[in-house]
Amino acid sequence: MRLSRYFLPVLKETPSEAQIASHRLMLRAGMIKQASAGIYSWLPLGWRVLKRVEQIVHEEQQRMGHIPMLMPTIQPADLWQESGRYNAYGPEMLRIRDRHDRDMLFGPTNEEMITDIFRAHVSSYRDLPLTLYHVQWKFRDEVRPRFGVMRGREFLMKDGYNFDLTYEDALHAYNRHLVSYLRTYERMGLQAIPMRAESGPIGGDDTHEFLVLAETGESGVFYDSEITDLRFGDRQIDPDDREGCRAVLEEFTSRYARTDDTHDAAAFEAQVPEERRREARGIEVGQIFYFGTKYSEPMGATVVDPEGNRVPVHMGSHGIGVSRLLGAIIEANHDERGIIWPEGVTPFHVGLVNLKQGDATADTACDQIYAALGQAGLDTLYHDGDDRAGAKFATMDLIGLPWRITVGPRGLEKGVVELTSRRTGESEEMTPEQAVTRLAQIYAPHR
Amino acid sequence: MRLSRYFLPVLKETPSEAQIASHRLMLRAGMIKQASAGIYSWLPLGWRVLKRVEQIVHEEQQRMGHIPMLMPTIQPADLWQESGRYNAYGPEMLRIRDRHDRDMLFGPTNEEMITDIFRAHVSSYRDLPLTLYHVQWKFRDEVRPRFGVMRGREFLMKDGYNFDLTYEDALHAYNRHLVSYLRTYERMGLQAIPMRAESGPIGGDDTHEFLVLAETGESGVFYDSEITDLRFGDRQIDPDDREGCRAVLEEFTSRYARTDDTHDAAAFEAQVPEERRREARGIEVGQIFYFGTKYSEPMGATVVDPEGNRVPVHMGSHGIGVSRLLGAIIEANHDERGIIWPEGVTPFHVGLVNLKQGDATADTACDQIYAALGQAGLDTLYHDGDDRAGAKFATMDLIGLPWRITVGPRGLEKGVVELTSRRTGESEEMTPEQAVTRLAQIYAPHR
Numbered sequence: 001m002r003l004s005r006y007f008l009p010v011l012k013e014t015p016s017e018a019q020i021a022s023h024r025l026m027l028r029a030g031m032i033k034q035a036s037a038g039i040y041s042w043l044p045l046g047w048r049v050l051k052r053v054e055q056i057v058h059e060e061q062q063r064m065g066h067i068p069m070l071m072p073t074i075q076p077a078d079l080w081q082e083s084g085r086y087n088a089y090g091p092e093m094l095r096i097r098d099r100h101d102r103d104m105l106f107g108p109t110n111e112e113m114i115t116d117i118f119r120a121h122v123s124s125y126r127d128l129p130l131t132l133y134h135v136q137w138k139f140r141d142e143v144r145p146r147f148g149v150m151r152g153r154e155f156l157m158k159d160g161y162n163f164d165l166t167y168e169d170a171l172h173a174y175n176r177h178l179v180s181y182l183r184t185y186e187r188m189g190l191q192a193i194p195m196r197a198e199s200g201p202i203g204g205d206d207t208h209e210f211l212v213l214a215e216t217g218e219s220g221v222f223y224d225s226e227i228t229d230l231r232f233g234d235r236q237i238d239p240d241d242r243e244g245c246r247a248v249l250e251e252f253t254s255r256y257a258r259t260d261d262t263h264d265a266a267a268f269e270a271q272v273p274e275e276r277r278r279e280a281r282g283i284e285v286g287q288i289f290y291f292g293t294k295y296s297e298p299m300g301a302t303v304v305d306p307e308g309n310r311v312p313v314h315m316g317s318h319g320i321g322v323s324r325l326l327g328a329i330i331e332a333n334h335d336e337r338g339i340i341w342p343e344g345v346t347p348f349h350v351g352l353v354n355l356k357q358g359d360a361t362a363d364t365a366c367d368q369i370y371a372a373l374g375q376a377g378l379d380t381l382y383h384d385g386d387d388r389a390g391a392k393f394a395t396m397d398l399i400g401l402p403w404r405i406t407v408g409p410r411g412l413e414k415g416v417v418e419l420t421s422r423r424t425g426e427s428e429e430m431t432p433e434q435a436v437t438r439l440a441q442i443y444a445p446h447r
Numbered sequence: 448m449r450l451s452r453y454f455l456p457v458l459k460e461t462p463s464e465a466q467i468a469s470h471r472l473m474l475r476a477g478m479i480k481q482a483s484a485g486i487y488s489w490l491p492l493g494w495r496v497l498k499r500v501e502q503i504v505h506e507e508q509q510r511m512g513h514i515p516m517l518m519p520t521i522q523p524a525d526l527w528q529e530s531g532r533y534n535a536y537g538p539e540m541l542r543i544r545d546r547h548d549r550d551m552l553f554g555p556t557n558e559e560m561i562t563d564i565f566r567a568h569v570s571s572y573r574d575l576p577l578t579l580y581h582v583q584w585k586f587r588d589e590v591r592p593r594f595g596v597m598r599g600r601e602f603l604m605k606d607g608y609n610f611d612l613t614y615e616d617a618l619h620a621y622n623r624h625l626v627s628y629l630r631t632y633e634r635m636g637l638q639a640i641p642m643r644a645e646s647g648p649i650g651g652d653d654t655h656e657f658l659v660l661a662e663t664g665e666s667g668v669f670y671d672s673e674i675t676d677l678r679f680g681d682r683q684i685d686p687d688d689r690e691g692c693r694a695v696l697e698e699f700t701s702r703y704a705r706t707d708d709t710h711d712a713a714a715f716e717a718q719v720p721e722e723r724r725r726e727a728r729g730i731e732v733g734q735i736f737y738f739g740t741k742y743s744e745p746m747g748a749t750v751v752d753p754e755g756n757r758v759p760v761h762m763g764s765h766g767i768g769v770s771r772l773l774g775a776i777i778e779a780n781h782d783e784r785g786i787i788w789p790e791g792v793t794p795f796h797v798g799l800v801n802l803k804q805g806d807a808t809a810d811t812a813c814d815q816i817y818a819a820l821g822q823a824g825l826d827t828l829y830h831d832g833d834d835r836a837g838a839k840f841a842t843m844d845l846i847g848l849p850w851r852i853t854v855g856p857r858g859l860e861k862g863v864v865e866l867t868s869r870r871t872g873e874s875e876e877m878t879p880e881q882a883v884t885r886l887a888q889i890y891a892p893h894r
Contacts, residue, residue: 005512006514007516007579009567009568035523036522036549039521041516041517041564043516043564044579046516047517050517067453067454068491069489072482072486072487072488072584073553073584074482074483074601076483094521094543096553099588099590102483113482117480117488120480132491134494153521154520154521
């Protein structure tokens, strides 16, 4: 993409309403624009990251055999009356009356609707196990929306629902989701720690939240420092491998890690040696629940089991805050000059800066490099404007592409360009061909 | 995908509420489930086609240099008060009051919001031309939702907006959209005829609707039969080629073609020889508008022109009914046995039917073919159930995959399988390797 053909409205000034880094940087980098309190438009650069994050979520869900579908945003109230949550949910539910005076709502979550789909179509244990998920816009009418996309009202969420015959099967689904979430977050360059949590309005016995450590997090967290040494890495675990999934759960949740909601000071001291006790803040980026027959029983979602008995299915639900993740990624990856995108989610793989726009040699070299990067399957943002070099660098640093190629007349005389890492600031001279090859290598694990 | 691992709730009976073929077939093929009147969940098979259609729309928009972004579903009422449409829009607008008693609405279209984004960030003619678009869920509170996804209340739409300095520039944007739309529909296996239309609540001077001919269409259409001989084909037209785009507009709109809203019987008779006059029905699948300064003037969306004057920008808006297209495609592509997907939008490239599930030779052959198809980048739905052959064929015919590979013991003895076209019903015996190669060739133009 040539910047002259793109829409990247970066802001020089820091917007006064933004209290945290990610909100400030998303506004300054031209990623979002507020439409009304807690509701944002995703400008082109923000849209690209959002799609990238969503794509990783899809790939990791499908890797574990979970099936994508899509439920609508507007739900009928009567489903929520069946489960008893319509009155219980409170003012965060956006209630709507349509032209025929029917009570509707903008879905904050989908347990009722997916249970309704299940009971309409599934009646035998032979069709289990089943996990369906979707990535859809949700609405929670927060009384005080804040921190940009971190606590917005309209937000994009992946929510998945497992249906199983037995408690043991449902626990495997729970563990399998934990595995998929660890891998999902790491692909985005994040360390998200599973912590024992409270179940809240979803209900349920077992639940873990995933928290990214950040000073601006809304939750206080208490954990054993050994946890931050754990990495999921590139393990390949078959979705049907019960023991493999259980072992990962064990590895990642056996040490003390809790949010302030469930923190137990006595247990913390008893279980964790003093030098490993950590108190910090975290951003919640996902949560998994097992809640058994909480919805299947009142809503009549039953199957015939192998003995011929009709039994309610065991369920769980599993969410990832897709739009919120952009805020969390920036909170964990920025400096005073701007965002530093992890390679897995960057909106463009590389920025191309022409130091002497209008100079025939420099322009031709940039055009050739731009074409070669495209041939290699790399998305490039080519800053082809008339700005001076400092302004071009400042824009590139602000929007945070992990790599920059700088092309100038002096280097071209020697046949070289500069490849610069946004994270380290280090530059290296090499031929244009070498730069393209190097970038293709860097991004190979992220395709 | 193995069917035993998928969620494909096909219905044996024809649902009584469905009046037209596409609605019936989408329900029977397990593509959608009604959540409430005019609001649908997209079950896994439907989701796959929806994503495929959306992907084609994205590719063709970006081919013409249009920039993707995403605006929220919930809009503040005050923007619509600025344009004067808040009161004018009527009961089809889903009006919402949030917990702080602010008037909001579920967007039926986005002229106001995109104009607000433009005026906040663009102030010079140097940043023009600019076309932004998004694919987002919309809501129109139809008094009588019907025909499934064809006239639903919550629906997915691509809407794009051009901003230009002059009338001439905006006309080029109009023509460029017409070009991109012709190509978009043809990639989906549809012939959509641009017809002069009325502007309705969007407003504007120039507008064409795109109609797919179908007996169940809601619009009466009158046209010169020569029009149905036109094909856009594989022409490559540069987005900046004004003459090229204008010539396409000329070619596709110079003959008489109107909906009943704008039909002029006298002109029809005067312009079209009797033997070429056609009267039929059509489904509207898109519309393009030029409306000049209708929104930019009241909302103050101006730029400084080369002479230093501040002038309102010329705008247009351009929509494709993404979810409705699935209905239109099925109306134009089905028979008494079910759907017949065009290759460009099929949910899976090929169905694999094992005639003797549980037979070691047949199972192994199917596993190998399934793997080989995956290696070739082809998505396969492998019917690995215990049903008898007839039931497997009926399911495959109903869901409409364009190609089927049938594997049975008798063929395997000769080293062959059967490749069957859903459209023609013709089968051909060949080795598994030949079948994979043939399918890869068939789908090459659709990647």
